[in-house]
Amino acid sequence: MNAQSPVRPGVLTGVRVLDFSWKTVGPWAPRLLTHYGAEVIHVERAGGYDDHRYNATPSIVSDEPKVAALPGTKKVYSDPQFNTLREEKAEAPGQKKLYAAPYFNTLHHGKLAISLNTRNPEGLKIVERLIGMCDALVENFSAEVLPNWGLTWERIHELNPRLVYMSLSGFGHTGDWKGYRSFGPTAAAQSGLSLASGLPGKPPAGWGFSYLDVMGGWMGGLALMQGLLQAKKTGKGFYIDYAVTEGAMSMLGTYMLDYQVNGRRTRRPDFPPGNRSIFPAIAPHNTYRCAGNDRNGQYWWVFIACETQPQFESLCTLMGQPGLALDPKFATNEARVANQDELDSIVGRWTRARRRYDIMRQCQAAGIISAVVQSAEDRVEYDSQLQHREMHPIINHPELGDCAYEGYPVKMSRTPAFVHGRAPMLGEHNSYVYGELLGMSAAEIAGLREREVI
Amino acid sequence: MSGVYADLTVVELADRRNQWAGKLLADGGARVIQIEPIAGSPGRWCGPFVKDNTDPDRCLDYWWNNTGKESVALDLKRKPAQDLLRKLLAHADVFLESTRPGTLAKLGLDYDAVATNRALIYASLTDFGQDGPWRDYQMNSAAHLALGGQMSSSGYSDPKVTPIGGQGHHAWQMGCAFVLHGITVALFDRMTSGEGQYIDVSIHDACAIGTEAAVPQWMYYGQTMYRQTGMHANPRRQPPLQLPTADGKYMIAVMQNFGPRVWERLIKWMDEKGVTGELHDAKYQDEAFRMSEYRTGTVIRDAIARLIAASNGEECFHRAQSYGISWGLVHAAEENYAIPHYQQRNYWRSIEHPEIDRAIPYPRGPVACDALQIEPRGRAPRLGEHTKQVLQQDLGLSDQDIASLTESGAIR
Numbered sequence: 001m002n003a004q005s006p007v008r009p010g011v012l013t014g015v016r017v018l019d020f021s022w023k024t025v026g027p028w029a030p031r032l033l034t035h036y037g038a039e040v041i042h043v044e045r046a047g048g049y050d051d052h053r054y055n056a057t058p059s060i061v062s063d064e065p066k067v068a069a070l071p072g073t074k075k076v077y078s079d080p081q082f083n084t085l086r087e088e089k090a091e092a093p094g095q096k097k098l099y100a101a102p103y104f105n106t107l108h109h110g111k112l113a114i115s116l117n118t119r120n121p122e123g124l125k126i127v128e129r130l131i132g133m134c135d136a137l138v139e140n141f142s143a144e145v146l147p148n149w150g151l152t153w154e155r156i157h158e159l160n161p162r163l164v165y166m167s168l169s170g171f172g173h174t175g176d177w178k179g180y181r182s183f184g185p186t187a188a189a190q191s192g193l194s195l196a197s198g199l200p201g202k203p204p205a206g207w208g209f210s211y212l213d214v215m216g217g218w219m220g221g222l223a224l225m226q227g228l229l230q231a232k233k234t235g236k237g238f239y240i241d242y243a244v245t246e247g248a249m250s251m252l253g254t255y256m257l258d259y260q261v262n263g264r265r266t267r268r269p270d271f272p273p274g275n276r277s278i279f280p281a282i283a284p285h286n287t288y289r290c291a292g293n294d295r296n297g298q299y300w301w302v303f304i305a306c307e308t309q310p311q312f313e314s315l316c317t318l319m320g321q322p323g324l325a326l327d328p329k330f331a332t333n334e335a336r337v338a339n340q341d342e343l344d345s346i347v348g349r350w351t352r353a354r355r356r357y358d359i360m361r362q363c364q365a366a367g368i369i370s371a372v373v374q375s376a377e378d379r380v381e382y383d384s385q386l387q388h389r390e391m392h393p394i395i396n397h398p399e400l401g402d403c404a405y406e407g408y409p410v411k412m413s414r415t416p417a418f419v420h421g422r423a424p425m426l427g428e429h430n431s432y433v434y435g436e437l438l439g440m441s442a443a444e445i446a447g448l449r450e451r452e453v454i
Numbered sequence: 455m456s457g458v459y460a461d462l463t464v465v466e467l468a469d470r471r472n473q474w475a476g477k478l479l480a481d482g483g484a485r486v487i488q489i490e491p492i493a494g495s496p497g498r499w500c501g502p503f504v505k506d507n508t509d510p511d512r513c514l515d516y517w518w519n520n521t522g523k524e525s526v527a528l529d530l531k532r533k534p535a536q537d538l539l540r541k542l543l544a545h546a547d548v549f550l551e552s553t554r555p556g557t558l559a560k561l562g563l564d565y566d567a568v569a570t571n572r573a574l575i576y577a578s579l580t581d582f583g584q585d586g587p588w589r590d591y592q593m594n595s596a597a598h599l600a601l602g603g604q605m606s607s608s609g610y611s612d613p614k615v616t617p618i619g620g621q622g623h624h625a626w627q628m629g630c631a632f633v634l635h636g637i638t639v640a641l642f643d644r645m646t647s648g649e650g651q652y653i654d655v656s657i658h659d660a661c662a663i664g665t666e667a668a669v670p671q672w673m674y675y676g677q678t679m680y681r682q683t684g685m686h687a688n689p690r691r692q693p694p695l696q697l698p699t700a701d702g703k704y705m706i707a708v709m710q711n712f713g714p715r716v717w718e719r720l721i722k723w724m725d726e727k728g729v730t731g732e733l734h735d736a737k738y739q740d741e742a743f744r745m746s747e748y749r750t751g752t753v754i755r756d757a758i759a760r761l762i763a764a765s766n767g768e769e770c771f772h773r774a775q776s777y778g779i780s781w782g783l784v785h786a787a788e789e790n791y792a793i794p795h796y797q798q799r800n801y802w803r804s805i806e807h808p809e810i811d812r813a814i815p816y817p818r819g820p821v822a823c824d825a826l827q828i829e830p831r832g833r834a835p836r837l838g839e840h841t842k843q844v845l846q847q848d849l850g851l852s853d854q855d856i857a858s859l860t861e862s863g864a865i866r
Contacts, residue, residue, distance in 0.1 A: 192787030247820030409659030
């Protein structure tokens with residue numbers, strides 16, 4: 001390829017991915033390839049945009065416009081959950097401008113962005129040409145969308161026999177539920193993950209974010225890498241049907257086997273056990289309230305666990321109560337588990353007046369498992385380990401200036417991974433993709449724009 | 455063997471942090487030799503056990519996380535055992551280890567010492583990576599959910615109630631996802647370069663980027679999230695989305711757009727249950743008004759809560775989904791076994807277990823893909839089950855060598 005790629009070179013240089021994903025779990029998966037130098041082309045609909053661009057008020061740039069308030073836009077709201085792909089028909093703001101939402105900017109960093117109208121036959125032709133020059137295609141639409149465009153697996157394979165196509169969905173593209181829709185919380189609920197989080201006798205606590213959009217995206221990214229590896233070995237493309245609920249169930253395998261072998265269910269009165277540990281049963285193993293509270297008035301907490309007898313003895317000494325380790329109620333782990341309500345109150349009384357980072361440092365110095373329950377603020381501002389590992393790099397953005405990002409946690413000695421760029425602006429790489437990659441002239445591109453294809 | 459990791463030999467130093475990564479390599483067709491201490495991997499001792507009887511060969515958590523591996527039991531405190539591991543690494547493709555930084559250097563088994571095998575991919579998955587001020591902190595998976603931010607966003611709306619981390623080994627699994635990225639990309643590279651490399655993954659780094667919008671929300675707006683029962687943390691308090699059903703379960707009524715067709719069906723359903731309230735009022739026909747009310751008001755939300763309270767969970771899930779509404783029912787993991795959809799997708803893999811004289815259906819894994827073929831292929835090994843075989847066939851030791859090593863306590 002003669003065209004100069006805007007992407008920083010890496011171990012996946014030369015790999016090109018066509019990315020039709022939106023929301024969260026889809027975008028994460030191909031995003032991971034950008035850390036290795038793959039060219040990931042994020043396709044946004046001409047006249048529309050990935051709604052995560054707008055999922056926050058205020059936007060990074062300014063408080064205006066709230067998309068729902070734009071004249072002529074009937075169905076696009078500043079909050080993404082009200083926008084569905086098929087029903088969204090809003091005009092994009094007049095000039096090319098990025099009203100970047102924080103999460104979009106983080107989630108899509110390092111990608112290229114093009115706009116394309118896939119409902120236009122000319123637009124679909126362009127999709128077919130792009131498929132011909134990509135190594136992988138990722139989408140997280142409903143199962144019927146691509147076939148409705150005429151892009152069945154057979155057609156995709158015919159267009160490019162080497163291409164790996166991965167669909168990413170809640171329930172997969174076969175079976176009774178292939179038409180069912182899912183967001184991260186839907187999948188967490190259905191798989192059993194949500195139920196396995198909470199205090200006994202209380203409603204499920206679940207996960208306070210789309211854990212399956214995050215971890216599901218990472219597993220999806222892994223499947224893509226596995227797909228590229230296999231295609232490199234065999235020279236043949238294939239289809240990967242990735243179902244997020246199926247991935248989630250495979251994170252719960254132990255509980256599945258416990259049910260099969262011992263008949264024990266996760267739907268039972270004493271499960272989940274909050275932050276206590278039942279496999280193995282050890283105590284203390286819990287969160288404890290500390291001095292102070294956060295900006296929203298939520299208490300501060302520290303996690304403490306003793307997995308060994310010496311750890312417990314050290315904790316007793318640290319708390320100034322060495323006699324506890326000799327008390328028959330707490331002398332052995334078995335006794336501590338049996339009396340852990342009382343033990344938890346003792347530890348909680350000790351932590352209550354103390355500062356959380358002091359507790360962690362003191363416990364750790366004594367070899368005891370201990371961790372501050374860190375918020376985002378804590379991790380960004382006070383976590384010296386993350387600072388040392390440079391997990392929040394600063395990258396320049398033409399409109400936003402310097403912005404902090406979340407890093408990528410794989411450090412490789414010979415082919416380093418990197419975080420190489422901000423999120424793209426709307427349609428920013430149209431001229432690279434249509435001009436340089438597809439070889440269209442400026443006049444042709446202008447024509448496409450006029451006919452609202454791009 | 456077939457599968458994406460076919461023809462690879464992986465040596466895995468047994469540890470609860472990395473065993474799920476080793477499992478996925480084995481599921482993908484690699485030959486994974488797990489080096490265990492003489493007393494067995496820590497993963498064999500956590501439970502649950504078959505019939506709750508403590509037995510390192512009958513730990514279900516170990517069974518799940520070690521499908522298809524081979525077990526070689528070595529006492530790495532002894533020099534002869536260290537030499538055996540060094541010899542295994544001389545011919546391995548991947549080495550997966552989670553020891554405390556510095557441990558293997560003392561044994562002459564750090565990357566520089568074994569990189570004479572130029573093709574070796576040496577992957578360390580540790581709590582904090584190989585450097586940094588917290589490098590030597592003591593952690594477990596739950597502690598990582600605290601430090602990494604998962605707990606801070608999860609729990610209950612009451613600000614006095616503790617944050618919650620989900621049960622399981624989620625932090626370790628998040629680390630495993632990234633170490634597998636590194637290994638897979640390194641294999642991709644090795645096909646052309648012929649060279650392996652060293653990979654350093656920190657579980658804390660992995661967890662710290664795994665809280666969705668929480669960090670960007672802080673970095674860009676300086677906002678702190680409220681924990682909210684059974685739903686996303688948010689900078690503003692919101693009404694509940696996790697709603698009780700008539701049969702004592704919970705629906706997750708994820709917010710989404712209600713277009714005209716969806717709305718019509720939803721209203722009809724509400725009529726049936728007699729919970730529609732004022733939603734027949736003409737103003738709710740206007741989608742912009744409707745969605746704005748749904749987003750900021752209580753009329754639609756309350757009607758949805760009444761609808762769910764008047765319906766059984768399964769009915770609610772299927773009806774909503776058939777109308778194009780993405781609500782989910784809070785299921786228990788084990789309830790998925792009875793769902794025909796997953797059977798139709800050939801999700802369960804039957805694994806024979808002579809220990810209990812029967813086969814158990816194991817979850818397949820995240821992807822359905824014949825070309826990658828990532829699925830459990832056999833049961834986890836018994837402690838030291840393959841020691842003799844590996845030492846004989848891979849390292850060419852004689853019966854006599856093995857007998858004397860066994861006697862000295864270096865192997866089991």
